[in-house]
Amino acid sequence: MDILGVLQKLGLESGFASFFVTDGGWKNLVMIIIAFVLLYLGIVKKFEPLLLVGIAFGCLLTNLSYFVGQGANALYHPEIWAAFLDETSPAYHSYGAVMREAGLLDFFYIGVKAGIYPSLIFMGVGAMTDFGPLLANPKSLLLGAAAQLGVFVAFFGAVCLGFTGPQAASIGIIGGADGPTAIFLTTKLAPELLGPIAIAAYSYMALIPMIQPPIMKAMTNDKMRKVKMVQGRAVSKTEKIVFPMVVATFVILLLPSTAPLIGCLMLGNLFRECGVTERLSDTVQNALMNIVTIFLATSVGATMVAQNFLNLNTIKIIVLGLIAFAISTVGGLLGGLVMYKTSGGAINPLIGSAGVSAVPMAARVSQDVGRKYNKNNYLLMHAMGPNVAGVIGSAIAAGFLLSVFG
Amino acid sequence: MIDLVNISIPNAAGYALLGYLVVFLGLVMLMCVIFIMGKVMHREPKAAPAAAAPAAAPAAAPVVKAAPAPGSAGDFKLYNTDPRDAAMVMAIVADTLGKPLNELRFISIREVKEDEV
Numbered sequence: 001m002d003i004l005g006v007l008q009k010l011g012l013e014s015g016f017a018s019f020f021v022t023d024g025g026w027k028n029l030v031m032i033i034i035a036f037v038l039l040y041l042g043i044v045k046k047f048e049p050l051l052l053v054g055i056a057f058g059c060l061l062t063n064l065s066y067f068v069g070q071g072a073n074a075l076y077h078p079e080i081w082a083a084f085l086d087e088t089s090p091a092y093h094s095y096g097a098v099m100r101e102a103g104l105l106d107f108f109y110i111g112v113k114a115g116i117y118p119s120l121i122f123m124g125v126g127a128m129t130d131f132g133p134l135l136a137n138p139k140s141l142l143l144g145a146a147a148q149l150g151v152f153v154a155f156f157g158a159v160c161l162g163f164t165g166p167q168a169a170s171i172g173i174i175g176g177a178d179g180p181t182a183i184f185l186t187t188k189l190a191p192e193l194l195g196p197i198a199i200a201a202y203s204y205m206a207l208i209p210m211i212q213p214p215i216m217k218a219m220t221n222d223k224m225r226k227v228k229m230v231q232g233r234a235v236s237k238t239e240k241i242v243f244p245m246v247v248a249t250f251v252i253l254l255l256p257s258t259a260p261l262i263g264c265l266m267l268g269n270l271f272r273e274c275g276v277t278e279r280l281s282d283t284v285q286n287a288l289m290n291i292v293t294i295f296l297a298t299s300v301g302a303t304m305v306a307q308n309f310l311n312l313n314t315i316k317i318i319v320l321g322l323i324a325f326a327i328s329t330v331g332g333l334l335g336g337l338v339m340y341k342t343s344g345g346a347i348n349p350l351i352g353s354a355g356v357s358a359v360p361m362a363a364r365v366s367q368d369v370g371r372k373y374n375k376n377n378y379l380l381m382h383a384m385g386p387n388v389a390g391v392i393g394s395a396i397a398a399g400f401l402l403s404v405f406g
Numbered sequence: 407m408i409d410l411v412n413i414s415i416p417n418a419a420g421y422a423l424l425g426y427l428v429v430f431l432g433l434v435m436l437m438c439v440i441f442i443m444g445k446v447m448h449r450e451p452k453a454a455p456a457a458a459a460p461a462a463a464p465a466a467a468p469v470v471k472a473a474p475a476p477g478s479a480g481d482f483k484l485y486n487t488d489p490r491d492a493a494m495v496m497a498i499v500a501d502t503l504g505k506p507l508n509e510l511r512f513i514s515i516r517e518v519k520e521d522e523v
Contacts, residue, residue: 138441141434148426155421156422236447378489
């Protein structure tokens, strides 16, 4: 019995040895440290913990199990997905080929690749969202549109920095401040950038309370911030029931590429509002949303393979993402300022910044900043209008980019 | 035919502008649809008896405030209550009653200390 030989084999096959033996193994070590930092941010600093904890752990699992040239025990195999996208490969667009060699996280990732998880998350978002403030004040949609400015500025910036058109489109959508939309578009256009884009999108969403207030203060004066808005009209139940049908019909006919996102968003909202599917609404809001979040987060984290993540492009994406968020905020505020002027000072421009999707965080920021200047000012419900309009706006922006670059 | 993969900077600027316009146009059109939908479906309730709001106002108040807009939470007073807690209380009440928040009217929220119970 060759005990020493067995021990030597075990030692060489271990991950500890792989850090130093395999090509670029040290990068895995760096990624593992990054995963721990992300776990710290999620657990201790509470940065979007429901997603960041899963993303970070997915990143950890991938970089513990996958080393270049030693993929036998890996949970996620980037080379399988590269072949899946390679037109010259026999595995091109073959899920069968993926499943033959897949690890656990490859199976999870199929749901991302097929666009299933982001759409199901949108269904949950729809079931949790009250579109009443938007129906009471449809002009909020203009703020949701204005706040997509960052998407297109970041897209342009990414092209200037040397990214391809589809990659630039995926980076730009970070400015929509909508994680599922960013993941949906990126898996379609630039799957190789999914890890950094998802990290940038969710990290900046968590940082909205720090990113937005300085811009809000810079673009408005005290008088504007103190504006107390009149409550909108009451919205009937019938309007709320008809709304998802109308939006789905109208937006999908306008931009068919938005169908998965808008369709699921509005189906979830119909479950919520129609009054006869309470069980479904409850399931979508809670059980389904939680299950999909687990799969989505871990599989997105799994794409953070050291060899793909540790490069200059990641830094560019992180910077462009921040610019996208900031400029979207500027766009929303500019829309708010225009509405402030045209309404004769009746609309508080601070609600414009809530147009950057990120429900309900951005609306809460509008509320908090407004209350700093007027203790009796409650902007939350007014800000929810642009906030949910931002969700529709970012889906339309994604639909446009998908139809152009897809 | 424009190369969309290796897109040039001027073309990228054009697409960025076009994209922003499409988003605006789409949402403006949706806004018009919702306006029309609102006009068709929403009928303003007939003016409530004028006495309703003033009657609720304290007798000593020299100025009678106008009744809040339909669906408004109106102005309400907070006594020893943090606005964040108040927002939570309002959300819980709305959830318990199964009514949207904008269909409820809150008059005041006061913190009740344990020894007051």
